Amino acid sequence: MIGITLAYDLAGLMFAAAAWRAARDAGNPRRLGAGLFWALLALSFLAGDHLGDLGNGVLVLALAALGGFGLMGRGTEAEAPRAEREAQARRWGYWLFPLLFLPPVVALAGTLWGPDLTWGGRPLVDPRQGTLIWLSLGIVAVLVVAIILTRQRAAAPLRDARRLLELVGWAVILPQVLAALGGLFALAKVGDAVAVLVGQYLTLDHRFPLVCAYTGGMALLTALMGNAFAAFPVMTSGIALPLLVGRFGGDPAVISAIGMLSGFCGTLMTPMAANFNIVPAALLELPDRNAVIRVQVPTALLVLAANTLLIQVLGFPK
Known part of the structure; x- marks a missing residue:
């Protein structure tokens, strides 16, 4: 049965790829701090269940130190060349826009009809987290379709993901941290x-x-x-x-x-x-x-x- 860990694993792998690319960016004098930040974030998604409360607490403090003391810097990885992007825009026009609707459509279809899908007598997808799991599968689907249609290299999404992550910086983890804060308030x-x-x-x-x-x-x-x-x-x-x-x-x-x-x-x-x-x-x-x-x-x-x-x-x- 596919569980919610799929969504966490996919996010963790994306952050791990960002960490690898950030650490190898010779144009960023603080590339080691940036790579460590994204690597720790990847670790929290991929292995957070196994770190325990103390381990996760130390990890969060390390993230706060790296982000708060400006130890990350900003990468030098640029977008695809302008000529290439303009050529893709002329070729596809607005035909790529419908791809944006694929993740919510997959999530909706999976929520409505996913419970009927079984494997070995068990639900194929955990019904307790069905919407989030199907949304994750929809994101993977639109990524694969976009790569095939535009004939981009598989590394292109990783390049742009890392570039956008570093534009936002440490603030990208605010929703995750504040959601945890809400849980703490509820326990208190x-x-x-x-x-x-x-x-x-x-x-x-x-x-x-x-x-x-x-x-x-x-x-x-x-x-x-x-x-x-x-x-x-x-x-x-x-x-x-x-x-x-x-x-x-x-x-x-x-x-x-x-x-x-x-x-x-x-x-x-x-x-x-x-x-x-x-x-x-x-x-x-x-x-x-x-x-x-x-x-x-x-x-x-x-x-x-x-x-x-x-x-x-x-x-x-x-």
């Missing part, structure tokens, strides 16, 4: 403390103020920590499940899904989400490092208000 029962505060300052007899507290809290906590994955277990265990679902009979799937989207509204409004908001400003060499955030704030507030109304209307079966 921070959600229980949130529930106590809500009970002290809000009436529990009316539903709409609690909906506002949930969506607004998701956006605010996400803005403070930089990622909705860290805020989700705290706010959902503190407000959504015990109050909106348990007390008012809300639909947990609808409330949780829209609640996560509310958290992403906070992502749009904070410099803590460096990989989304600060890195693009740096890559575009904008004079104002917060320019991306300023443009996104009105849209984020509008979507947050819409999410609040959607939960109020759709989240509670009549």
